[in-house]
Structure formats: structure tokens, C-alpha cells
Amino acid sequence: MRKSIFSLSLLTSLTLVSCSTILNNLPGVYKLEIQQGNIIEQSMIDQLRPGMNKRQVVYIMGSPMLDDIFHKNRWDYFYYDKSGGEDKVQKQLSLYFENDQIVGVQGDFRPSSVPVIKPSTETTVDVPKRDLDKTLWEKITGLFGFGGSDEPDESYNTNTTSTSTPSRPGGGQH
Numbered sequence: 760m761r762k763s764i765f766s767l768s769l770l771t772s773l774t775l776v777s778c779s780t781i782l783n784n785l786p787g788v789y790k791l792e793i794q795q796g797n798i799i800e801q802s803m804i805d806q807l808r809p810g811m812n813k814r815q816v817v818y819i820m821g822s823p824m825l826d827d828i829f830h831k832n833r834w835d836y837f838y839y840d841k842s843g844g845e846d847k848v849q850k851q852l853s854l855y856f857e858n859d860q861i862v863g864v865q866g867d868f869r870p871s872s873v874p875v876i877k878p879s880t881e882t883t884v885d886v887p888k889r890d891l892d893k894t895l896w897e898k899i900t901g902l903f904g905f906g907g908s909d910e911p912d913e914s915y916n917t918n919t920t921s922t923s924t925p926s927r928p929g930g931g932q933h
Contacts (some may be wrong), residue, residue: 779868796824796837799850804868811861813925816854823854832856 797820801932806819816834823834852866864870893901 790842793839793841795839797821799836799838799852799868801868804852804864805871807861807864807870809861813856813859816861820854 799820803819807816822837824837825834825835827835832855834854834856835855836852839847840849841847850867852864852868854861855863855865
């Protein structure tokens with residue numbers, strides 16, 4: 760009886776373990792990617808230089824994940840990434856300040872000794888000038904001659920001829 764309980768529990772545990780292994784490796788099953796904290800990359804760390812002020816560091820790194828009230832001169836950045844089916848990635852970085860200028864870096868990254876300038880990904884596009892039509896108000900005032908422009912309105916004809924009947928020398932008409 761004891762052997763049957765032992766073998767039954769062993770069989771049950773092996774079945775449960777194999778199910779989780781099979782379920783974790785099924786093709787076509789969507790697995791969530793979980794990212795927490797500040798994304799930290801080596802290119803960001805390479806831009807840090809001693810003597811940078813806190814505003815410059817925030818521009819490069821973003822706001823610190825942990826702002827410790829007991830250590831106002833230390834900013835801590837943490838990053839956690841767990842992609843579906845892959846191992847988790849944890850990165851940590853602490854920046855130390857003195858007189859609002861960076862004096863030290865500690866953590867999983869080391870800044871490079873050569874200054875690195877981040878290339879701009881922005882592009883400038885020259886847009887040609889648009890030839891805009893007149894607004895409704897400009898069109899209405901142009902019909903009555905009140906348009907503020909120096910150019911005459913082409914739709915309004917200023918060369919009109921009037922035809923009238925000649926009057927008689929006596930001033931009266933028949």
C-alpha cells in the first residue's frame with residue numbers, strides 16, 4: 760500500500776512537471792513581455808561625463824526610479840525585463856552627485872573613456888510655400904472695393920461702359 764501511494768505521488772508530480780514544461784514551450788502561444796523601471800543602455804551611460812548637472816543627466820537618463828530621501832545625492836536607476844520564454848534581465852545603476860554635479864557611477868555599467876556624441880535621428884524637411892486662396896471675407900470686401908490689398912480683384916471689372924439716351928437741348932424728353 761505504501762509503495763502504491765509513493766508511486767502514485769511520483770507519477771502525479773512527474774505529470775504536473777511535464778505539463779508545465781510542455782505548456783511553456785508550446786508554439787504559437789503569446790507570452791507577455793514585462794518591462795519595469797528605466798530602460799538603461801550602454802549608449803546612455805557613454806554620454807555621461809563628470810561635472811554634468813542634474814538637468815543634463817535627466818535629459819540623458821530620464822528621471823531616477825528611486826529618489827531616496829536619506830541619500831539626496833544618489834540617484835538609483837533599475838531596469839527589469841522578462842520577455843516571454845527568455846531569462847529575466849535585471850540592470851542597476853547608481854549615480855552620485857556633489858554640488859548638483861555628477862561625481863560617480865556605480866552599477867552594472869561602466870562609462871567609456873572616449874566621449875560619445877549621440878547622432879541625431881531628426882531630419883529637417885523644407886516645405887514649399889503654399890499659394891493660398893483668399894478668405895471668404897476678403898472675397899466679399901473685394902466685391903465692394905474695400906479689400907485691403909493693393910492688387911485689383913480680377914473678378915471685379917472696373918472698365919464698365921454706360922449707355923444713356925441723349926438728352927434734348929430743351930432739357931425735356933418726349
